[in-house]
Amino acid sequence: MTQQTFLYQPKISDVLKNIRKVMIGKEEAAMLSVVALLAKGHVLLEDVPGVGKTMLVKTLAKSLDCDFKRIQFTPDLLPSDVTGVSIYNPKSMEFEFRPGPILGNIVLADEINRTSPKTQSSLLEGMEETSITVDGNTVPLSDPFFVMATQNPIEYEGTYPLPEAQLDRFLLKMKMGYPSAKQEMEMLSRTSNGHPIEEISAVLTREELVGLQKEVAEVYVDQTVNRYIIDLVTGTRAHESVYLGVSPRGSIALMKAAKAYAFVHDRDYVIPDDVQYMAPFVLSHRMILTSEARFEGHTSESIIDSLVSSTSIPVKRNISE
Structure with missing residues (x-):
C-alpha cells in the first residue's frame, strides 16, 4: 500500500495536530480514525498490548467537545453493564432507567x-441502529455516536474471537504497529516529565462535528466509481481463496469511507484512488478465507491488494456527437 500526502481541512487538521502531540508516527491511524468518525462509522483497533491503541482513542475524544465514555471489557461484564438497566424506585413506584x-x-x-x-x-444494536432496547423500551443514542474498540490478537490467552456479525458493524479495522527506534526515543523524551495528553484541549465542538458529518454525506460519488466499488466487492465473492465474501453492507461501507477520505483531503467528490486506499481497511475484516488459503499463508489484506491490482479502474469518457 502506497503512502499518500495528507492535506487536511482546517478543523480536521486541528484534531490531527492534537493527536500528533501525543502519538508519534501514527499519522495514518489518526487520519483513518477521523475518516470513520466523519463517515458515522466505527473503528476496531487490533494489535498487541502497549502500542497506544487506548491512548489514540483518549486523545481523539479529548480533542472533541463531546461526552466520552469508556467500557473496560472483562470476562464478568454483563450486557446491562453496557446498555444500562431499569431500577425500581419505591418512592415513585416506577422503574427508572439508569443509562449505561x-x-x-x-x-x-x-x-x-x-x-x-x-x-x-x-x-x-447501538452500532447499527443508533438506538438500544432495554426492557422492551427503545432508547435513542446521542448524536454523534462513535465507537472505537480495541482488541488484542486472539492468539493471546483469555480472549474471545469477535463474531462475524459484530465485525461487520465496524467500518474500519486497522493495526497500530510498533514504533521505530527513533520514534520510541522521542516518546521517552516526551513522557519523561509528564504525559502530553494532559495538555490537550477540545478543538472541535459537537455541533461542528455533526455539521462536518452532514457535509461528508453530500460528497459526490459518480456511478462509474460506484461500479468500481461493486466490482471489488463482488470480486471477493468469486475469489477461489475466499469462503465467504463481502456483503452488500461492505459496499455501502466502502462508499461512505471513500467519501469521508475525499472530504478530509478537501474534495467534494470521490475518485478511484480514494476507494483503492480505503479498500483494505474496510473490506478485509468482512471476509472469511478457506482453510487451504490460510494454510498457504494468504491473508484477507493480500487478497484485497490483489483485487485492487487486477480490477479495472473506471474511466469516464465524454463522447461527442
Whole structure:
C-alpha cells in the first residue's frame, strides 16, 4: 500500500495536530480514525498490548467537545453493564432507567475481545441502529455516536474471537504497529516529565462535528466509481481463496469511507484512488478465507491488494456527437 500526502481541512487538521502531540508516527491511524468518525462509522483497533491503541482513542475524544465514555471489557461484564438497566424506585413506584456507558458520544470499548460473545453483542444494536432496547423500551443514542474498540490478537490467552456479525458493524479495522527506534526515543523524551495528553484541549465542538458529518454525506460519488466499488466487492465473492465474501453492507461501507477520505483531503467528490486506499481497511475484516488459503499463508489484506491490482479502474469518457 502506497503512502499518500495528507492535506487536511482546517478543523480536521486541528484534531490531527492534537493527536500528533501525543502519538508519534501514527499519522495514518489518526487520519483513518477521523475518516470513520466523519463517515458515522466505527473503528476496531487490533494489535498487541502497549502500542497506544487506548491512548489514540483518549486523545481523539479529548480533542472533541463531546461526552466520552469508556467500557473496560472483562470476562464478568454483563450486557446491562453496557446498555444500562431499569431500577425500581419505591418512592415513585416506577422503574427508572439508569443509562449505561453506551449512551455517550465517543465510546471506547477497551479490549472488547476480553468479554463473552453475549456481552460483545450488546453493542450490535447501538452500532447499527443508533438506538438500544432495554426492557422492551427503545432508547435513542446521542448524536454523534462513535465507537472505537480495541482488541488484542486472539492468539493471546483469555480472549474471545469477535463474531462475524459484530465485525461487520465496524467500518474500519486497522493495526497500530510498533514504533521505530527513533520514534520510541522521542516518546521517552516526551513522557519523561509528564504525559502530553494532559495538555490537550477540545478543538472541535459537537455541533461542528455533526455539521462536518452532514457535509461528508453530500460528497459526490459518480456511478462509474460506484461500479468500481461493486466490482471489488463482488470480486471477493468469486475469489477461489475466499469462503465467504463481502456483503452488500461492505459496499455501502466502502462508499461512505471513500467519501469521508475525499472530504478530509478537501474534495467534494470521490475518485478511484480514494476507494483503492480505503479498500483494505474496510473490506478485509468482512471476509472469511478457506482453510487451504490460510494454510498457504494468504491473508484477507493480500487478497484485497490483489483485487485492487487486477480490477479495472473506471474511466469516464465524454463522447461527442
